Every structure is written in C-alpha cells, then in structure tokens.
Amino acid sequence: MKKFAVFGNPIAQSLSPTIHQMFAEQVGEKISYEKILAPVDGFVDAANAFLAQEGAVGCNVTMPFKLDAFNLAKVDDQAAKDAQAVNTLMNGDSGEVWGYNTDGVGLVNDLLNSGVEIKGKRVLLIGAGGAARGVISPLIKAGAASLTIANRTKAKAEEVVNAASNAKVQVVALEDIADVAPHIIINSTAASLSNELPCRLNDGVLQNCEVVYDMVYKNSPTRFMRDAAELGVKTQIDGLGMLVEQAAEAFYIWTQKRPDTSDIVKRVRAIVE
Numbered sequence: 001m002k003k004f005a006v007f008g009n010p011i012a013q014s015l016s017p018t019i020h021q022m023f024a025e026q027v028g029e030k031i032s033y034e035k036i037l038a039p040v041d042g043f044v045d046a047a048n049a050f051l052a053q054e055g056a057v058g059c060n061v062t063m064p065f066k067l068d069a070f071n072l073a074k075v076d077d078q079a080a081k082d083a084q085a086v087n088t089l090m091n092g093d094s095g096e097v098w099g100y101n102t103d104g105v106g107l108v109n110d111l112l113n114s115g116v117e118i119k120g121k122r123v124l125l126i127g128a129g130g131a132a133r134g135v136i137s138p139l140i141k142a143g144a145a146s147l148t149i150a151n152r153t154k155a156k157a158e159e160v161v162n163a164a165s166n167a168k169v170q171v172v173a174l175e176d177i178a179d180v181a182p183h184i185i186i187n188s189t190a191a192s193l194s195n196e197l198p199c200r201l202n203d204g205v206l207q208n209c210e211v212v213y214d215m216v217y218k219n220s221p222t223r224f225m226r227d228a229a230e231l232g233v234k235t236q237i238d239g240l241g242m243l244v245e246q247a248a249e250a251f252y253i254w255t256q257k258r259p260d261t262s263d264i265v266k267r268v269r270a271i272v273e
C-alpha cells in the first residue's frame with residue numbers, strides 16, 4: 001500500500017487525510033494517509049523517518065514547517081522557489097526528496113472552477129506571509145494584469161515584492177488600496193479567524209471589485225466575505241476549494257492521477273458545516 005502523511009503543529013484539525021482518501025477511492029488506489037504531529041523543532045527528523053519507511057511515497061507539510069520542508073528538499077518547482085516554502089514532498093528514485101508548493105495552483109484552479117477570469121485582471125493580495133508568497137507566481141502565470149500586495153506591516157510587503165522582481169508585482173500601503181481599483185481581492189491573512197477585517201472595505205476600494213477570496217474557511221462566510229457582499233461585490237469565495245485543489249495537485253504529483261474535485265469539494269464542505 002502507498003503511504004502518505006501530513007505534518008504540522010497543530011495537526012488534529014487537518015482535513016487532508018479525508019480529502020486524499022476520497023481521491024484514492026475515486027481513482028481506485030489503496031493508500032494510507034496519516035496525520036503526524038511533529039515537534040516544532042523536530043520536523044526534519046520526523047519527515048525523514050516517515051519517508052524512509054517501506055511504501056512511503058510522499059507527504060504534505062503545513063504550518064509551521066513549510067520553510068523547513070523547503071530547506072530539506074531538492075526544489076525545481078518555481079512556485080516553491082518563489083515562496084521559499086514547500087507543502088508537498090515526494091521520494092525521488094535515487095534517495096533524494098523533491099519539494100513542491102501546490103498552494104498557488106490550488107488557488108488558481110479554485111478561482112477558475114468558480115468561473116472567475118484572472119486574465120487581464122488587477123489583483124490585490126492582502127498579507128505578506130508564507131500564504132501570500134506561495135500564490136504570487138501562479139497568479140501571474142494565470143495572466144493577472146497586475147498583482148499588488150498590501151500588508152499591515154508594509155516593510156514585509158516590500159520585501160516580498162522585491163523578491164518577486166516582476167514588474168507586474170507591486171506594493172501599496174493599506175490605506176491606499178482604493179488606488180489599485182482591484183477586480184479581485186484575495187485575503188491571505190488569518191484575520192478572519194478572529195473575525196477581523198484584513199483591510200478597509202468601502203465603495204472606493206470596491207468600485208471595480210468583482211470577486212473577494214478569503215483563504216480562510218469556516219462553517220459560515222467570514223466577515224470579510226459578508227461585508228463585501230453587503231457592499232455589492234458579486235462573488236465571495238472561501239478557501240475550502242483551494243484546500244481541495246492544492247491537495248489534488250499534490251495527489252497528481254504523487255500518483256500521476258488527477259481526481260475530479262467538484263464532487264469532493266461538496267463532500268468536504270458538508271463535513272466542515
């Protein structure tokens with residue numbers, strides 16, 4: 001049986017085993033997929049021990065180990081290089097471990113599945129942590145006209161923009177986001193977990209906005225999504241589809257089989273709600 005796992009701290013809340021078992025069942029694979037709580041300073045040993053097991057194919061990596069995973073792996077994947085973060089590891093043929101970041105592809109695929117056109121759109125990305133860095137190159141590749149980053153601590157957004165070194169990737173102060181006139185606003189911060197807004201939402205900011213996307217998912221729409229809806233933004237999407245899509249991309253890397261995610265997003269939402 002092929003063996004998989006997800007590493008994190010905390011990890012109890014992870015839906016990854018459920019999602020990957022749904023994929024496996026759908027494509028006719030028998031897999032084991034466990035949650036592993038690694039000590040905060042013990043990821044590398046824990047991951048190496050898992051990957052050395054008979055039958056181990058690969059693992060997912062979540063908070064706070066994505067940078068450790070990047071340092072542990074051989075990385076060719078541009079999104080992982082840009083993010084300096086890896087969420088998917090795979091055993092190679094010669095004892096090496098490969099690292100990928102599927103978060104950005106997950107976001108882009110979820111947007112596209114939801115009927116959102118990215119090509120030619122001005123995208124405003126709120127936040128400058130690992131979650132933001134992981135989605136920059138996939139959004140640019142998907143054809144965004146511009147990607148402007150705003151963050152509570154502006155210096156961090158400036159660092160991220162400098163590292164991206166792409167003329168389409170810019171920085172803006174949080175108080176000036178209306179100047180961007182964004183078509184799509186993506187919240188990559190965890191503000192929604194504490195019922196806070198990551199940025200001001202008003203008619204000025206939202207005048208051109210067609211879609212707001214919150215990477216957080218809860219059992220009901222976040223305040224960011226609700227406020228945007230009240231102010232007339234047509235489409236609000238939470239991060240559950242991104243979770244499933246990033247998993248699907250990892251499953252494909254590991255098995256070369258691409259699950260049909262539409263039904264699985266519905267099944268996972270039923271569990272969350």
Ligand code: ATR
Nearest residue numbers: 127128129130131132152153156189190191196198
């Ligand atoms: P992640 O890997 O999930 O992105 P992170 O690297 O800790 O986590 O980054 C968290 C991001 O969310 C940061 O951009 C942070 O802003 P600061 O750089 O100013 O700390 C942002 N963030 C967290 N809580 C927030 C809040 N309540 N309001 C606005 N931004 C918040």
